[in-house]
Amino acid sequence: MPRPAISAHGLRKSYGDRTVLDGVDLTVPEGTVFSLLGPNGAGKTTVVKILSTLISADPDSGPVHIGGHDLGTEAQAIRGAIGVTGQFSAVDGLITGTENMLLMADLHHLGKREGRAVAAELLERFDLADVADKPAATYSGGMKRRLDIAMTLVGSPRIIFLDEPTTGLDPRSRHTMWQIIRELVTGGVTVFLTTQYLEEADELADRIAVLHHGTIAAEGTAEELKRLVPGGHVRLRFTDPAAYRAAVTALGEGTRDDESLSLRLPSDGSQRELRSLLDWLDSAGVEADELTVHTPDLDDVFLALTDGTRVPHQSKETAR
Template sequence: MADALGSEVVPADIEIRGLTKSYGTHRVLDGIDLHVQAGGVTALLGPNGSGKTTTVSIASTLFPADSGSVTIGGFDTVMQTRAVRSMIGVTGQSVAIDELFSGRENLALMAGLRHLERRHGRARADELLEQFDLTDAADRLVSTYSGGMRRRLDLAMTLISTPRVIFLDEPTTGLDPRSRRVLWDMISRLAAEGVTVLLTTQYLEEADQLADRIAVLDRGTIVAEGTAAELKKRVHDSEVRLTFADTESFDAARDLLPNARPVTEFRRLDLATDDTATTMRTVLNRLDAAGVAVTDVGVHTPTLDDVFFALTGDAARSAPADRTDPTEGEDTR
């Protein structure tokens, strides 16, 4: 597909094989295998310290792995670094823009670094300023921009040379809900134009909303991979949830429904089912016949939250920071 200036976006895939990385005795990545399909969005989902940023940093040529390989569009990131860097863009967790320049000047600087012809660079900057709703602020110093405006400008700079592959490392962290939605729309638009997007995130809703495929990374390994629907099916079917007013009713219901999973602190029983209507009708009739009153009945369908907790355990557990190499400040956009 082509952008507004006629630049052709040729989809490129990412192939990660056997990737390992350690810092001292701490093994950050332990043999990662991941295929990122061309022209779509793949989300790398995981808790802090799981290895997400390290994976992106290695795949985007910021620093080397201990072992394993990464190819992008068929080019090896170690042996053919220059070819890889010519086709990728990277937006890290920290916004990499110069606050003493205007938005337009930041884009012009990046266009120069990417060796765009001056007229083309100006036209591309104007296009991106309009696309990212920054035209009115284009000639203001970036120091006057809001957080959402800075993040949009940062992404615009990544796109100045129409990359085939974009790495987005937690791009919406710290943004308000409206700014996050704006960025989601932009990321979806990029994928629709044929750009391959590898997105790291801790926001389950973000992965559910944007990703064609999701890989769950925990303690340096991929513990699950698939579409959101496929991952949700791995957890459980829908559940009928029954809540009781007192301990006596709760205990009586537990005796009547031995297959239900008790949630004692809420005096609730959860019954897995693939036919919620039949299950609800049967169970309520059974409880009613036994004189056991139910105060609330609900149906819960699997979410990515369920997947996340089932696959990674306690997300609030203490985990080492996802450490990065000192060279990570190198700009490969």
């Protein structure tokens, strides 16, 4: 197992009588994408601000280590190991893309020659070289976000916090940003991602945690979280009424639809359950014309965990 890039135990934060974080535990292995989900006001940005040394946790919080450094005693070392891209762009629209990059190079105490080389390389990497000498105010939203992340990478951080990096971007720009994140992780960078887009977490994250009322309501891979929510099923559809009746009689469970000649069976969609069902159909000599797997998605998980109720949602389908 990779060693943790981030570990936090019993993370707490209160403002007066209002508790924002109430004992949050997180472990993020190196070279992975960890996504923190939660409704507005759940405390996602507070977590990022604490882990990136921007604000302090409450004194009764447990130990926190970032990049092997103790948050309580080695904050400066942590700042040298991380990069942060917040919800709101740090790009200065009055100066050019190159000038924004060189400003970051100065902040990281890079020499003039090294700073220009790093700036040029990153602007090329993020497909901004053609507009590098134009004021950043003229950039599209996606271009500004790419420049924002390029600025974050000037110091070659091994851990990057991305706080809702694709909010407000069009679908094409979002997919471009996803590709950038994948390339960062391929290069060994650890990404801590907060997002309101469940599809984004499903697409990118190795592990996902759902934050609600200041605590972690659930954590796991996307598939593990989806299995927490009931409603998964397999739908068998027949064109031969005799085959349909044979399946109904033999299986003896599920929900039948005599009009459409279909049978719905509870299932978690796992390979084992599907193999068992297919083996049974073969041994019984029953042939279904269509088998469709319906599984809950992250929308279902999010709503169930944060509302405390099972909210109906159209499930994804994978036809076999």
